[in-house]
Amino acid sequence: METRLTVRIDGPGVQRGRIALKDLQRIVHPLEQAVRALLPATEPPAQKGGRAKKPEVRFLLFGEIGDGSATANLELDTNLNQSLPTLDSDPLLRLVAGIQHPEEILPAEASRPIVRMAAHLPPGVDYVELTVSGTDTQGRILRHDLLQAPTATTELRTVSGRLIEVNFGRGRARLQVQATSRRRKKSDVVHLRFSDELAGDMQSSARQLVTIEGVAQIDSSDDIDWLDVQRVFVEYDDRRALWAPKRFSWPAIEDRLENVDVDDFLRHIHGVDEEVE
Numbered sequence: 001m002e003t004r005l006t007v008r009i010d011g012p013g014v015q016r017g018r019i020a021l022k023d024l025q026r027i028v029h030p031l032e033q034a035v036r037a038l039l040p041a042t043e044p045p046a047q048k049g050g051r052a053k054k055p056e057v058r059f060l061l062f063g064e065i066g067d068g069s070a071t072a073n074l075e076l077d078t079n080l081n082q083s084l085p086t087l088d089s090d091p092l093l094r095l096v097a098g099i100q101h102p103e104e105i106l107p108a109e110a111s112r113p114i115v116r117m118a119a120h121l122p123p124g125v126d127y128v129e130l131t132v133s134g135t136d137t138q139g140r141i142l143r144h145d146l147l148q149a150p151t152a153t154t155e156l157r158t159v160s161g162r163l164i165e166v167n168f169g170r171g172r173a174r175l176q177v178q179a180t181s182r183r184r185k186k187s188d189v190v191h192l193r194f195s196d197e198l199a200g201d202m203q204s205s206a207r208q209l210v211t212i213e214g215v216a217q218i219d220s221s222d223d224i225d226w227l228d229v230q231r232v233f234v235e236y237d238d239r240r241a242l243w244a245p246k247r248f249s250w251p252a253i254e255d256r257l258e259n260v261d262v263d264d265f266l267r268h269i270h271g272v273d274e275e276v277e
Contacts, residue, residue: 003076004133005031005059005092010069011143013124019070023122024061028074030113031095031130032057035076037109038091043079055079073133096130099139119144157216157227159190160235162209166202171195173202173229175212194229201232209235 007027009019041052059074066072076092098106099114106114121128121143128141161177173192192212194202216227 003092005074005076005096006131006133007031007072007074008066008069008129008131009072009125010129011121011124011126013122014070017065017070019065019072020122023125024070024072026120026122027117027128028059028072030117031074032059033113034095034106034110035091037107037113038094039078090132092132093135093137096132096137096139099130099141100137114141115144117141153218154215155218156213157218157224158211158213159216159224159227160209160211161190163202163205163207164189166206168199168203171199175210175227190224191226192229193226198229198232202229205232205234208237211235 036057039054041054043053055078057078060077063073131138161175164176165174175190211233214228214230217225
């Protein structure tokens with residue numbers, strides 16, 4: 001029975017020959033669960049009259065993480081060889097073959113950990129490739145969201161809010177709108193894209209309450225991913241209310257004092273020249 005498995009982890013967030021231990025564990029642990037599900041129950045029951053248990057399974061890392069895409073060599077550690085030395089079915093070959101050929105359905109107990117792994121791969125990891133040592137058997141586990149067909153649609157939308165940020169170099173802006181969920185305490189933000197022809201309107205509308213019309217990309221939750229601006233309307237200019245009024249004003253000419261005796265002021269008002277008795 002083959003006991004070694006090569007795991008290659010690839011994606012834009014994978015560093016050359018490096019991977020965090022917690023990220024590696026998020027990949028290895030589901031593999032251990034899937035392999036254990038493919039093993040027969042050969043361990044004695046925990047109590048008399050109970051059912052036999054499946055042997056414990058763990059993978060041991062041997063060697064170093066390979067260069068290029070992070071590559072880990074794992075060795076299967078289980079007491080299966082001692083309890084059932086004549087086993088003909090190799091669980092590693094069954095697992096990888098089932099991943100390679102989806103038509104070969106794996107048992108639900110073995111496929112569920114793999115599905116969970118695909119849904120929770122570390123950020124920046126696109127796929128995990130498995131190869132059984134000494135064989136040509138190879139299977140690839142793709143990131144869950146890469147398997148899903150895009151469900152975003154585009155439609156005309158009108159949104160209102162405060163234009164809180166404008167980037168004229170990139171033609172990008174952000175619109176702060178009222179939160180759509182009562183549980184959210186903070187306002188939502190809609191990302192905008194605008195052409196050079198609308199740069200003047202966006203500049204004059206900055207920090208104001210506006211209504212934006214344009215073509216929006218809508219995700220499966222009916223939220224706006226981004227919106228291409230076609231028209232901008234200023235609803236209300238309340239920018240004066242955003243800053244506190246000035247507390248100081250220059251006196252009028254008729255209120256100004258002239259020929260002030262500074263010594264007399266200090267002596268009678270502040271008393272700085274008075275001696276303490």
